[in-house]
Every structure is written in C-alpha cells, then in structure tokens.
Amino acid sequence: MSPGPILVVDDDPSILDMVAQVLDFEGYPVQTAADGAAALDAVAAARPSLVLLDMRMPVLDGWGFAQALRARGVQLPIVVMTAAQDARRWAKEIGAAGYLAKPFELLELLAVVERLGPRPSA
Amino acid sequence: MSADDFLQLVTQALYVMLFVVVAVRAAHRPLRANVDVALLFGVCSLIIAIGGITTALRITPPPALAAASGTLLLALPYLLLRLLDDFADVAPWLMRGAAAGLAVSAVLLFALPTPLPDWLALLMVAYFVVLVAYVAIAFVRQAGYSSGVTRSRMQAVAWGSGFLGLTLLAVGFALAWPDRADAWTMLSHLAGLASGLCYFVGFAPPTWLRRAWQEPELRAFLGRAARLPRLPDTDAICRELEQGAASALGAPRATIGLWDEAARVLRFQYTGAVAPAGFSVDARPEAAGRYAVRGGEFELQPGQLLAGVAFAEQRAVFSENATRDDPANTALYEAHGVVAVLAAPITAGERRLGVLVVYAARAPIFADSDLELVRLLADQAAVILESRALIDEAAQVRAREEATRLKDDFLSSAAHDLRTPLTTLLGQAQLLARQARRDALGPAYTAGIERLVREARRLSTLVTELLDASRTERGQLVGRREPVDLTTCAREACERLASERHPCQLVADGPVVGDYDPVRIQQLVDNLMENAVKYSPEGGEVQVRVWQEGAAARLSVADHGIGIPADDLPRLFDRYHRGANVDDRRFSGMGLGLYICRGIAEQHGGRIWAESAPGQGTTFHVALPLALALVAEGGAA
Numbered sequence: 124m125s126p127g128p129i130l131v132v133d134d135d136p137s138i139l140d141m142v143a144q145v146l147d148f149e150g151y152p153v154q155t156a157a158d159g160a161a162a163l164d165a166v167a168a169a170r171p172s173l174v175l176l177d178m179r180m181p182v183l184d185g186w187g188f189a190q191a192l193r194a195r196g197v198q199l200p201i202v203v204m205t206a207a208q209d210a211r212r213w214a215k216e217i218g219a220a221g222y223l224a225k226p227f228e229l230l231e232l233l234a235v236v237e238r239l240g241p242r243p244s245a
Numbered sequence: 246m247s248a249d250d251f252l253q254l255v256t257q258a259l260y261v262m263l264f265v266v267v268a269v270r271a272a273h274r275p276l277r278a279n280v281d282v283a284l285l286f287g288v289c290s291l292i293i294a295i296g297g298i299t300t301a302l303r304i305t306p307p308p309a310l311a312a313a314s315g316t317l318l319l320a321l322p323y324l325l326l327r328l329l330d331d332f333a334d335v336a337p338w339l340m341r342g343a344a345a346g347l348a349v350s351a352v353l354l355f356a357l358p359t360p361l362p363d364w365l366a367l368l369m370v371a372y373f374v375v376l377v378a379y380v381a382i383a384f385v386r387q388a389g390y391s392s393g394v395t396r397s398r399m400q401a402v403a404w405g406s407g408f409l410g411l412t413l414l415a416v417g418f419a420l421a422w423p424d425r426a427d428a429w430t431m432l433s434h435l436a437g438l439a440s441g442l443c444y445f446v447g448f449a450p451p452t453w454l455r456r457a458w459q460e461p462e463l464r465a466f467l468g469r470a471a472r473l474p475r476l477p478d479t480d481a482i483c484r485e486l487e488q489g490a491a492s493a494l495g496a497p498r499a500t501i502g503l504w505d506e507a508a509r510v511l512r513f514q515y516t517g518a519v520a521p522a523g524f525s526v527d528a529r530p531e532a533a534g535r536y537a538v539r540g541g542e543f544e545l546q547p548g549q550l551l552a553g554v555a556f557a558e559q560r561a562v563f564s565e566n567a568t569r570d571d572p573a574n575t576a577l578y579e580a581h582g583v584v585a586v587l588a589a590p591i592t593a594g595e596r597r598l599g600v601l602v603v604y605a606a607r608a609p610i611f612a613d614s615d616l617e618l619v620r621l622l623a624d625q626a627a628v629i630l631e632s633r634a635l636i637d638e639a640a641q642v643r644a645r646e647e648a649t650r651l652k653d654d655f656l657s658s659a660a661h662d663l664r665t666p667l668t669t670l671l672g673q674a675q676l677l678a679r680q681a682r683r684d685a686l687g688p689a690y691t692a693g694i695e696r697l698v699r700e701a702r703r704l705s706t707l708v709t710e711l712l713d714a715s716r717t718e719r720g721q722l723v724g725r726r727e728p729v730d731l732t733t734c735a736r737e738a739c740e741r742l743a744s745e746r747h748p749c750q751l752v753a754d755g756p757v758v759g760d761y762d763p764v765r766i767q768q769l770v771d772n773l774m775e776n777a778v779k780y781s782p783e784g785g786e787v788q789v790r791v792w793q794e795g796a797a798a799r800l801s802v803a804d805h806g807i808g809i810p811a812d813d814l815p816r817l818f819d820r821y822h823r824g825a826n827v828d829d830r831r832f833s834g835m836g837l838g839l840y841i842c843r844g845i846a847e848q849h850g851g852r853i854w855a856e857s858a859p860g861q862g863t864t865f866h867v868a869l870p871l872a873l874a875l876v877a878e879g880g881a882a
Contacts (some may be wrong), residue, residue, distance in 0.1 A: 206662075226670070226671045
C-alpha cells in the first residue's frame with residue numbers, strides 16, 4: 124500500500140496553492156483543505172501521512188481540528204504553520220511534531236516534510 | 246465670707262478676666278467688632294471696680310460716683326446693640342432711641358437726688374431689660390444663619406445677654422416687692438454669674454471647647470467630602486467645595502481659584518450655583534484690561550486682590566473691610582457688594598493647588614473662628630483635590646495601558662497580515678528558483694528570481710524587527726522562561742552561520758544554564774553572530790565565547806570586520822542607529838537589530854556592550870544573571 128499524501132490545510136488560497144506546488148514539484152502526493160472541517164473529511168477519505176496545519180481558520184480552527192483528530196483516535200503527525208508570534212507555543216499546545224513560522228524558507232519546509240512525511244515518488 | 250459674697254466675687258472676677266482677654270485681642274487685632282467687645286467689658290469692669298473700691302473703703306459712694314456707675318450700667322445695652330450692628334442690621338431708629346434713652350437716663354441720674362423714685366428706677370430697669378432682650382433674640386436669629394463654632398458662640402452670647410437682662414430684672418423685682426428682696430437679690434446674683442459664664446464662653450472660648458464645637462461640622466464636611474473625588478471632574482468638585490464652605494461659614498459666596506502652573510495664574514470659574522468670586526464678566530468691562538477675563542473664567546496673578554495675596558504669601562488673609570485693606574481695587578469690591586474677605590491657600594505639602602476665598606457683605610463677629618474654619622476647609626479641599634488628582638492619574642495610567650494593548654493587538658494582526666502574502670511570495674520565488682535551476686533556465690532568470698527571494702526575506706525581517714522593536718519599547722519582549730543552555734545556543738548559531746567564507750569558532754568549557762526565554766536568547770545570539778558575519782571581510786573568522794563569571798552567564802562574539810568608530814559606540818544600541826561607516830547598499834536592515842538585542846539582554850536583567858577599533862574588528866559582550874531571583878523584572882516565570 125502506497126503511503127498517504129501530505130494534507131495541507133490553510134484558509135489562504137495562494138499559500139495553499141504555493142505549498143501544494145512545492146510538494147508536488149518535489150514528488151510528494153498532496154491533498155489540500157481550506158479549513159479544519161474540510162481537513163477532517165480529507166483525513167477520513169485520503170488517510171494522509173502528515174498534516175501541515177494553519178491555526179487560525181474559519182469554520183474549524185487548528186485547535187479544533189487537532190482535538191477532533193485525537194477524539195477519533197487518529198495518530199497522525201501534525202506540523203503547525205502560522206504567521207503569529209506564538210508558533211512554537213501553539214505547536215506544543217496541540218502536541219504537534221513541528222512548526223513552520225510564516226514566512227518560512229522553502230528548505231525549512233522540505234526539511235520538515237523529509238523528516239516526518241512519506242518518501243517522495245521519484 | 247458668705248456664699249452670696251463669694252458668688253459675687255466669682256462673677257466679678259469672670260468679667261474682669263474676660264475684659265483682659267478681649268482687650269488683649271483688640272490691641273492685637275483692632276477690628277471693629279473686637280474693639281466694641283473690649284469696650285463692652287471695659288465698662289463692665291469699670292462698674293465692678295467702682296463697686297469694689299467703695300466696698301473696700303466701707304464708704305457710701307458720693308452721689309456723682311453712684312450716678313456715673315448707674316450711667317455705665319445703662320450704657321451696657323447700648324454697647325451690646327452697637328456690637329450687634331457690627332455684623333447684623335439694627336434699625337437706625339432703634340440705635341437712635343437707645344442712645345437717646347441712655348442720654349436722658351444719664352441726665353436724670355446726675356440731676357435727681359438719690360434715691361431715685363421707685364417708678365423711675367423701674368422705668369430704667371425696663372429700658373435695660375427690653376434692649377438686652379432684643380439683643381439676645383437678635384443673636385439667636387443670627388446663630389440660625391451661621392453654623393459650627395460661630396453658631397455656638399452666638400448662642401452663648403445670646404444666653405449671656407438673656408442672663409444679663411434677668412440680672413437687672415431681678416433687681417427691679419427686688420425694688421417692686423421689698424418683702425421678698427433677699428430672694429430676688431440672690432436670683433440677680435445667680436443670673437449675673439450665669440451671664441458672665443456665657444459671655445466668657447461666647448467671647449473667649451477655650452480651645453478644647455472650639456474643637457468640640459467644630460467636630461460635628463468637620464464630621465459633616467468630611468462625610469460629604471469622601472464622595473467628592475468621585476465627581477466627574479475637578480470643576481464639579483470645586484463647585485461642591487465652594488457651596489460647602491459658604492454654608493459652613495454662613496457666608497453668601499465662596500469661591501475656589503485653581504493654580505495653573507503652566508500659565509502661572511489662578512483660575513476662577515463662573516459656572517455653578519454659587520456665583521464665584523462675586524465678579525461677573527460683564528459687570529466691570531473696564532476691569533477686563535487689568536484682570537484677564539476669558540470665556541467663563543477669571544484669571545488672577547499671584548498677589549492680585551486679597552485672594553492673590555493669600556496665595557502668593559501662602560497664609561490665610563482676613564479683611565473686615567476689603568476696600569480699606571486693598572484700596573487699589575475699591576471699585577471692584579464695591580461693584581459686587583464685597584465688604585469682608587477671608588482667603589486661605591489650598592496647599593498639599595509643597596504643592597500649591599489654589600486658594601479658597603469667602604466673601605461677605607458684612608464683617609463677621611468672630612473673625613478668628615471663621616478664619617480658622619476657612620483655613621481648615623482649605624486644607625480639606627487640598628486633600629480632596631489631591632485625591633482627585635491621584636484618581637485622574639490612575640485613570641490615565643489605565644488609559645495608557647489600554648492604548649498600549651490596542652497598539653500591540655494592532656501590530657500583531659498587522660504583522661500576521663503582512664506575513665501571509667510574504668509566505669506566498671517567498672515560497673513561490675524559491676520554488677521558481679529550484680525549477681529554474683533544475684530545468685537549466687538561463688542564469689538571467691535565476692538572478693532575477695534570487696532577487697525576488699532576497700527582497701521577500703528582507704521584508705520578512707523588517708516585519709519581525711518592527712514588531713520586536715515595539716515590544717522592546719514597552720518592555721514586553723521576554724515571554725515564558727525555562728532553563729536554557731547558552732553554549733548550546735551558541736553552538737547551533739555557529740553551525741548554522743559558519744561557511745567557508747566565514748569560519749566560526751566556539752570557545753566554551755561546558756553548559757552555562759540560566760532561566761531565559763529560549764526564543765529570545767537564541768534570537769540574541771543569532772543576531773550578534775549574523776552581524777559579525779555581515780561586517781566581516783572574506784575569510785574573517787568569527788569567535789564566540791561562553792563562560793560563567795560569578796553569578797553571571799557571559800557571552801562574547803568577536804569579529805575582524807570594519808569596526809565601529811568611537812563616536813558611534815555610545816549610540817550603538819539606540820533605535821534606528823547605524824554606524825557612519827556602514828554602506829547602506831551593502832548592508833540591509835533598519836538599524837533595529839542591536840536595539841532589540843539590548844532589549845532582550847536588559848529585560849532578562851542583564852546588559853550588553855561593545856568594544857571596537859575601526860579596522861580591527863568588534864567584540865560584543867553580553868552578561869545575563871544566572872538565577873531568576875536576581876532579575877528585577879521580567880515576564881512570567
């Protein structure tokens with residue numbers, strides 16, 4: 124069975140698209156969601172291997188998403204992506220495996236994905 | 246000595262003592278009321294002296310002396326009436342009638358042989374009793390208009406006059422009913438003692454009695470005063486204080502002038518129930534030239550008018566006749582019916598807050614009590630105005646804190662909003678750069694894209710620097726603390742920044758652990774190292790040292806760069822300061838980096854400094870306390 128895709132969750136469409144392009148260019152399978160609720164659906168449907176999670180989003184925010192995930196007993200590494208000063212603290216709060224403070228370097232993103240994500244397919 | 250003799254002796258002693266007290270006071274302060282009081286008891290003492298001498302010599306007084314004694318006795322009601330006239334209206338016909346009655350009595354006393362016919366003696370007694378009763382009633386009425394000590398003193402004087410009337414009435418009864426003469430004489434002597442006591446209490450009350458009388462007045466004033474500082478503004482407080490002062494003194498007008506330190510003037514307001522200062526804007530247009538009248542305000546220089554004098558000389562001022570004591574402003578006082586002025590400075594410790602002025606159309610009878618009360622009220626006003634100032638200050642602090650919070654919220658959300666497009670910009674540009682390299686696009690493309698990446702990074706740095714600078718300014722840079730190893734921080738920074746162009750050397754014996762905000766300490770170390778790299782020439786080694794020195798953790802970063810001119814060193818850590826020898830095109834940045842570094846060091850309770858010589862490189866030093874207990878202030882532990 125092939126490893127699950129990387130799920131990118133962000134309410135800003137251009138960031139969502141940019142991150143998806145980067146990961147796609149590097150050969151990772153990618154799924155996107157614009158808020159926490161859509162992300163929960165995507166988790167159920169696509170069984171991702173890593174979630175890159177924005178924290179402040181409409182409908183269901185990052186905290187809500189992480190809580191719902193834990194409630195369903197889903198074990199899944201999360202990387203917090205946020206433009207706020209508290210990236211590090213928030214990552215700790217929801218038990219995330221890492222964090223990316225926006226704006227992040229492309230190499231930082233790739234390093235995190237390499238450490239936690241699936242093997243890229245060529 | 247019989248009991249009756251003793252009674253008389255005590256009464257006489259009382260009157261003579263009272264005369265001494267009021268005479269000293271009149272000599273000290275020759276106010277009209279004081280002089281009239283002294284005159285009244287001077288006459289009493291004279292009558293007592295004549296009686297005493299004739300008794301001591303065991304002689305029957307010669308007719309002329311007896312007549313003089315009788316005339317003096319009959320002068321007492323007239324003198325009381327005069328005293329009453331000093332501070333209350335007495336009908337002119339009554340004054341003239343009393344004078345005429347006295348004159349006629351004197352003529353009859355000297356002209357007719359003794360003893361006088363009973364009917365005439367009784368007529369004279371009636372004259373005396375009626376006038377004294379009138380005075381007693383008038384004092385009771387005046388007491389009703391005033392309050393506090395003055396009220397009690399007036400009541401005492403009213404009682405004294407009543408007993409004085411009774412004294413003579415009893416003498417009259419003794420004449421009319423000779424068979425019960427002993428009883429009437431006894432009553433007369435008792436009433437005489439009572440009148441002496443009451444007069445003493447009224448005209449020369451001992452201090453403890455004044456305090457006791459003042460107490461309820463003060464209690465009421467303080468009760469009201471307690472809620473005064475809560476009024477919406479200082480003006481409202483002043484209006485209340487003015488009303489309180491006017492009613493406490495039974496005066497028609499009281500006003501407070503507040504000292505404006507910047508303009509160096511006393512400001513009086515026109516608004517409020519009590520017409521302040523008694524000066525209306527339009528009443529004296531010609532005064533506008535001499536006294537600044539502006540809007541609803543009236544301004545006085547220190548020393549101008551009696552109020553200004555009280556303020557300038559920082560002492561209570563009393564004038565029973567303002568036009569006499571301040572003749573330069575006669576027209577102004579007359580235009581507003583001001584006769585007497587009581588003014589006291591409102592001063593809290595060393596702080597001059599203003600002046601309290603009470604105006605009256607007549608001179609008060611007990612000026613000393615009133616002046617004391619004005620002084621007391623001015624002191625209370627100072628306390629109230631000071632607490633008001635404190636409340637205002639606290640509100641300002643709260644408002645400033647709220648403004649700071651709003652600014653912080655604004656900056657945080659502005660930074661957040663700026664970073665979102667920056668994330669896309671930086672990521673997209675870096676993706677393009679990777680794609681360009683992999684697809685071997687022309688170097689021209691790559692250079693252009695690299696420029697995009699560089700500018701996006703620079704913008705990102707600026708956003709962070711601005712936010713950090715704002716937090717530094719407010720001392721809110723340092724957040725949650727935890728044990729942090731400086732050596733690890735330095736090693737990480739060294740590994741990250743070292744390159745072939747700039748080797749990095751770390752010198753440390755072992756871990757140096759302190760209680761710090763890990764993010765900020767790493768930022769401090771990174772920033773110093775980035776600076777060292779930035780200003781170092783090609784191949785220039787950067788040396789980082791970490792060690793412990795007493796209770797301090799020490800870190801130094803040395804480079805072999807362009808160095809810092811001595812002139813720039815003191816201002817190196819100031820906001821927006823950049824060295825004179827820094828080429829703006831080569832080195833980007835807003836000049837906030839070292840300012841933030843200083844903020845991080847100082848908000849951890851430490852300090853930062855630099856040593857440098859141009860051309861020979863620079864060494865930055867940081868000293869941080871190891872234990873949190875040594876930190877004077879800081880974020881949450």
